[in-house]
Amino acid sequence: MRNGGENRGRLLLVILIVSSLFLITLDLRGVNLIDGLRGGTHTALSPFQRAGNVVLTPVKNFVNDVTHLGRTRNQIEDLRKQNLKLREQLISRKNQDGEVEQLKSILDLAGTARFKIVSAKVIAQGSSLVFTRTITIDAGSGTGIKKNMTVISGNGLVGVVKEVFANSAIVMLATDPAFKVGVRIAGSQQIGILAGLGSSTANLQLLDNQTTIKVGDILLARGSNNAQPFVPGVPVGQVTSVSNAAGAVTQSATVKYFANFGALGVVSVVVKAPKADPRDALAPVKPVPTPVPTVTVFVTPSPSTSPSAASN
Amino acid sequence: MLLRRFGITGTIFALFFIAQEAVIGQLNIPAGGFSIFLILTLLWAALSTPEIAAGVGFGAGILLDLSPSTSGPLGHWTLILVLMSYAIAFFSYGDENMRGNPLSVVLMVTLAQAIVLVSYLVTGFLLGITATSFSQTLITVIGNALWTLVVTPLMLPAVVWLHDLAFDSRMRI
Numbered sequence: 270m271r272n273g274g275e276n277r278g279r280l281l282l283v284i285l286i287v288s289s290l291f292l293i294t295l296d297l298r299g300v301n302l303i304d305g306l307r308g309g310t311h312t313a314l315s316p317f318q319r320a321g322n323v324v325l326t327p328v329k330n331f332v333n334d335v336t337h338l339g340r341t342r343n344q345i346e347d348l349r350k351q352n353l354k355l356r357e358q359l360i361s362r363k364n365q366d367g368e369v370e371q372l373k374s375i376l377d378l379a380g381t382a383r384f385k386i387v388s389a390k391v392i393a394q395g396s397s398l399v400f401t402r403t404i405t406i407d408a409g410s411g412t413g414i415k416k417n418m419t420v421i422s423g424n425g426l427v428g429v430v431k432e433v434f435a436n437s438a439i440v441m442l443a444t445d446p447a448f449k450v451g452v453r454i455a456g457s458q459q460i461g462i463l464a465g466l467g468s469s470t471a472n473l474q475l476l477d478n479q480t481t482i483k484v485g486d487i488l489l490a491r492g493s494n495n496a497q498p499f500v501p502g503v504p505v506g507q508v509t510s511v512s513n514a515a516g517a518v519t520q521s522a523t524v525k526y527f528a529n530f531g532a533l534g535v536v537s538v539v540v541k542a543p544k545a546d547p548r549d550a551l552a553p554v555k556p557v558p559t560p561v562p563t564v565t566v567f568v569t570p571s572p573s574t575s576p577s578a579a580s581n
Numbered sequence: 582m583l584l585r586r587f588g589i590t591g592t593i594f595a596l597f598f599i600a601q602e603a604v605i606g607q608l609n610i611p612a613g614g615f616s617i618f619l620i621l622t623l624l625w626a627a628l629s630t631p632e633i634a635a636g637v638g639f640g641a642g643i644l645l646d647l648s649p650s651t652s653g654p655l656g657h658w659t660l661i662l663v664l665m666s667y668a669i670a671f672f673s674y675g676d677e678n679m680r681g682n683p684l685s686v687v688l689m690v691t692l693a694q695a696i697v698l699v700s701y702l703v704t705g706f707l708l709g710i711t712a713t714s715f716s717q718t719l720i721t722v723i724g725n726a727l728w729t730l731v732v733t734p735l736m737l738p739a740v741v742w743l744h745d746l747a748f749d750s751r752m753r754i
Contacts, residue, residue, distance in 0.1 A: 288659075
């Protein structure tokens with residue numbers, strides 16, 4: 270009897286494993302039913318994610334404020350006491366101001382490049398437990414967003430649209446390890462491939478072994494055919510260190526992205542690129558040191574009037 | 582009876598799944614954070630017979646595979662959770678030293694969680710999913726294990742109560 274029970278258990282296990290492998294095979298073969306199931310789940314979860322976002326935003330902002338208390342603790346402590354009653358209102362206002370600021374900077378960038386954009390709020394972040402870096406935005410195919418469109422923030426490239434649903438879309442961030450983008454260096458026009466590393470930095474690999482890169486070089490997206498997935502000219506990041514490994518075929522470098530992936534509130538999807546490549550027009554202007562005026566004083570020695578000189 | 586059990590279990594898992602996706606997933610918890618849904622699945626498996634655990638692992642895996650934040654193919658989480666849930670139940674079922682001791686259950690779930698993540702990564706690599714850097718992976722796996730070690734004892738009484746509710750049993754942990 271016991272053997273019979275064990276056999277049934279093993280049979281069930283085998284059936285479930287075979288079912289799992291069957292599902293994996295179906296998915297890898299691109300069966301449409303499975304895409305529909307995922308889309309349905311996403312559509313069903315979106316309202317909960319929106320509600321969660323609304324509820325958690327003040328909490329997250331509060332935690333963010335608390336983590337920055339270290340520098341001016343006393344001053345903030347005084348302010349906190351004075352503003353205790355207004356905290357909730359203030360946090361809400363700060364949140365709105367931040368979103369407006371982000372939106373303004375995106376519009377500045379898109380206006381300079383003449384991109385046609387659709388702006389959207391970030392309503393969810395993908396779990397890092399699955400080793401990917403994604404966000405969910407509250408605009409989808411209803412606003413003209415399609416798969417493989419470039420996503421930007423006011424600072425530059427954020428990622429690319431990975432999945433589109435009716436009222437939302439999933440964006441693969443540039444920090445995702447699977448993310449790759451062709452870039453060129455502003456000014457010198459050298460080209461290379463930038464790959465995400467799962468953090469705020471990325472790895473740049475130059476394609477030409479005759480060219481060199483240096484710390485501070487600014488990288489712009491090179492652009493793809495028909496501007497998908499990448500529109501040309503979008504600022505991507507800045508070279509922070511250069512690797513000159515002996516025996517390497519081409520130079521490589523570490524790049525810090527311009528976009529702040531920890532504070533993405535509002536992003537924009539480029540739904541139409543301009544006909545003309547903006548070239549280096551979007552590259553952030555490097556700060557120019559203010560010249561300090563120098564004053565040169567010439568001193569001419571006056572003739573000596575000492576008594577010894579007079580007696581001579 | 583069977584329908585009632587399936588109904589209650591399914592509802593509990595669906596609610597935890599929504600809570601994970603809508604709340605826990607939105608918090609920027611350092612070092613990869615934790616998944617209350619995975620913890621629930623593994624705890625449920627630890628309290629069940631191997632057959633039920635495998636079935637629960639299958640259902641939970643399907644839900645995780647349908648999650649918008651999952652990058653792998655459908656069936657990826659399912660395969661891993663079926664195997665891990667069955668393994669947990671197989672090792673703990675009938676062993677009162679293991680099942681009757683909350684510390685053992687917590688440690689077993691923590692270890693299982695780490696194994697689940699590593700298995701997900703390895704099988705994902707075999708299926709052609711690009712993996713993150715080794716250091717990031719290590720931080721996520723270790724961080725998640727530590728978070729699980731903290732969160733599991735908090736969830737254990739509730740999960741035992743829910744399990745009793747679904748199966749009309751009196752578990753003593």
